[in-house]
Amino acid sequence: MLTRALPKLPKPKTSFSVPPRTFSSCTHCPSPPQPAAEEDANAVAKLVLQSDPKTLSEALAKPTFQWSPHLVDRVLKLLWNHGPKAVQFFNALFRHPTYVHSPSSFDHAVDIAARMRDYQAAWALVVRMRSLRIGPTPKTLAILAERYASAGKAHRAVNVFLSMHHHGCRQDLASFNTILDILCKSRRVEMAHNLFKTFRSRFNCDSVTYNIIANGWCLIKRPPMALQVFKEMVERGIMPTLVTYNIILKGYFMTRQLNEAWEFFLEMKRRKCEIDVVTYTTMIYGFGVAGEVKKSKRIFDEMVGERVVPNVATYNALVHVLCKKDNVENAVLVFEEMVVKGFVPNSVSYNAVIRGFCHAGEMERALRFMARMEKEGCQPNVQTYNVVIRYLCDAGDIEKGLELFEKMADGSCLPNLDTYNVLISAMFIRKKSEDLMVAGKLLLEMINRGFLPRKFTFNRVLNGLVLTGNQDFAREILSMQSRCGRLPRQLKL
């Protein structure tokens, strides 16, 4: 029996439960940040995208702009997918006669520079924060560590943590938990576990620490290791929480151990856990994705019967499952039910339905749903565009895909790495010389925007250009590739 394999555990401490916020995000009552700020940010982003870097400082110094940390942060977020422009904007404001950057804007700038792997620029900003005596904060260093980890430089991430005190930050339990989480989320769980074992006596590790490590093992599909962490936690007198249980539960689903997940869920009930909306959402999603849609729906009903109130994430899980394993029409019914009950769908909800339509080959309905999304005040995001563009191209409507892509250029939703990859792949469908020229153009454009194409993408485009007789353009891309630090492969031109 599985339950016998579970360590003997005390009844978990239940996390503090927040009352459901069904109507708190009503569309008629906009949240605090002034609606005007959003339009200002869009206007500034557009201006930055269009202007010559040399005259940008002057333009930004004009009294038309009321600079505030919030506005600067908004603009940086809009320019997120155009790193060089974002950095230009941030630097140009240094020359403003009165405005001084806030720590949070610095953090965004550090993030953007580090994401482009310009660590020198990122550290220069850290130094500048220090001389202005506004940082770096532990968050700044966490951002840097995260960028190192996701660039495959986990050791440098650890070094950032180990040398925190050199930057005027305290090494405490919170920063320790953060670095462990960063390592785990970039799948360096073994390294996280080792760091944990090395330093656990120095910090008063808590349930959060153990939960982070347990979650890490689940992420790389090793629930047995998570259970071991669980056991060790109990042995050391740290009470598991509902979060711990929810982590293990999801771990079983990730390894497709449905029976174990079900048994674990029953065990949670037996141990009188106060099963919450996260537990139920995990169950609904887990069974649904595994194809057990009826069980998903039954669990949804059970939740309601138990007076656990679903939220948008719960509905999103169900909508996703119905799109994938049932059919879009039923997903739409659940979506409408959610709306009727007063829940405000978010971009995840809309994207799930849009993907459902795309998958069912209903491109017109997907596009109409996208328009509805916009009308209801939920701006289509880059994921929305990526899905629709991908399916339009797959369906052979490459012109329409390109058209949508052009629409993104105005700055309200700039294309990201995935968008470029999707579109470049689409340029191979028709095997037309002109399409390959477009692919080459897109490749150069993405590099100019701070994205580093994979070697695979370079090779594919190079091959395509050579095969269609565009040798000159291929040469240009090859030289760009070597400037990007990617080894140019042998190619006869």
Added chain:
DNA sequence: ATAGGGTTAG
């Protein structure tokens, strides 16, 4: 930015 549930695809 100290932990858990919805954004990927056959």
